[in-house]
Amino acid sequence: MGTILKLIAKRLATGLVVLWLVSLIIFSGLEFLPGDLAQEILGQSATPESLAAFRKELGLDQPMHTRYLKWLGGVFHGDFGKSLSNQRQISELIGVRFANTMFLASLAAIIAVPIALTLGILAALYRNTFFDRLINVLTLSSISFPEFFIAYILIYLFSVKINFFPSLANISPDTPLWDRVYICLLPAMTLTLVVVAHMMRLTRASIINLLASPYIEMAKLKGLKKARIILYHALPNALAPIINVVVLNLAYLIVGVVIVEVVFVYPGLGQLIVDSVQKRDMPVVQACSLIFAATYVLLNLTADILSIITNPRMLYPK
């Protein structure tokens, strides 16, 4: 048990270092902006005096490392500074949108994970049959489709042709839960189609890998049923790689959400970052990137730690 804790502690430590470096990269982005923040806000016509005063107010006259520490300190308190375009507190802009994005991503995950696992197991079970090949071609295609293509096809089919779902996912904080689910179903389905293929292929691969091992052959020779072999003999050992795949795809979901949110005009973080990039509103882009990157890093870290924990061999070191 000691080694496993040590391994996890080590992974956690590297994860924190990575997070810190990521924050450093994102912060230093501001340093490379042509001109500086004060010039950017006040415009070309500002007098040198007002520029200097404004720089002082923003703290731009201080050296970079002091500003970095200040920024980082603010981030820990949920204070990301002010938006350049409308002078609002960024934390205000982000709060609700982050919750919305998380809601959409989790809805997609709830739909996608069971489908992917079932399809993956079935494809492994009926390997090299017509069913398996069909799934292979279908998933290979869906990996190759751009997200917005899938999104618009779904809009065309389900909201234009049969008028079943709304084509715009417009929700507000006081939308009741069921309405939310209904409104978000189309974007969630898009995300599902994007991630299912990858998850399913890896599930299939890891199960097929296991089916080649001697103890599975033994189970077969004992005359056990196929379903029993897969569910009781193969699956527990395939758990580690499968959990890994699932969490990695959740990390992918968090990013894939950007384009889908724009298509459905969904009020989430992805929409915000795209708008801010267009306006070149650097502080908002920084805040959003930091949140996206941190979520991504933390999910990857979780995947690593889970795969350490679920690997039974780690519990009994030689």
Add this chain to the structure above:
Amino acid sequence: MTQPIKTMGESTDAVPPPIRETSRFKNALQELKKAPLTAKFGLLVISAYIFVALFAPLIAPYGESQIVGPEYEPWGHFVLGTDNLGRDMLTRLIYGARNTVGIAFVTTLFAFFIGGSAGIFAAILGGWVDSVFSRIVDILMAIPQLIFALLLLTIFGTSIPVLIGIIAVLDSTRVFRLARAVSQNVVVMDYVEVARLRGERIGWITLREVLPNITAPLVAEFGMRFCFVFLLIAGLSFLGLGLQPPTADWGSMVRDNATLISYGDITPLLPAAAIALLTVGTNFVVDWFLHKTSGLKS
């Protein structure tokens, strides 16, 4: 045409065939005949796209950003109608093949040049060079690609050279990992050791000893990376942050004409379908190629 002499001679196996290129070409043709349907389909799609991209000005009925009629004209007089500014849809689609695919291709080439050479160097040199490169790549890969691209585009603004540069650097991290991993298997071989003892320079070892032995996985990776880069650029263009107007580009064409979909018109889906078709085709070919090369090795 020295064919008759070669086929008439009884013991050709003692002497290697004089024209190696033709036999290689013949082999390739034979392999192609045996290829699965999906791979043939993929190759057909890829060649069609290359053809359209090369001869775009000859095929297209109008100029790239020429306004030819009223906005949102339905299919008919203009084969696929007109777009939101009254430009011919078919023409824009044809030019899009040149712009979108061309830029994705150039970007992938750069990514391979950067990532591939860094990866092979890291494998050959080992030691601190290897660890420094690997750590940098680890950090760059910790930030999701799309988000990183968005951040960098905010800093440097959106123009084609910036777009190519940013995505090439970001994508080279993936190439680096693969190139390093496969070269590491080659670097430990005796013949590389011999080349080193002979005092060959790193350029020679890279180009003459390592590179020829890792081409198969790199070529397959090139196909896959191309798909990723292509989708990423299309995605950025769709968000309005990739290729800028008036350049015809599939991603922004979808965005500009998306309103038509709510009226039941599928025209805006065509550029998206064009993107999807090429990536599907490339993926099919890569799949076959991977199968082929892994089969030949074992």
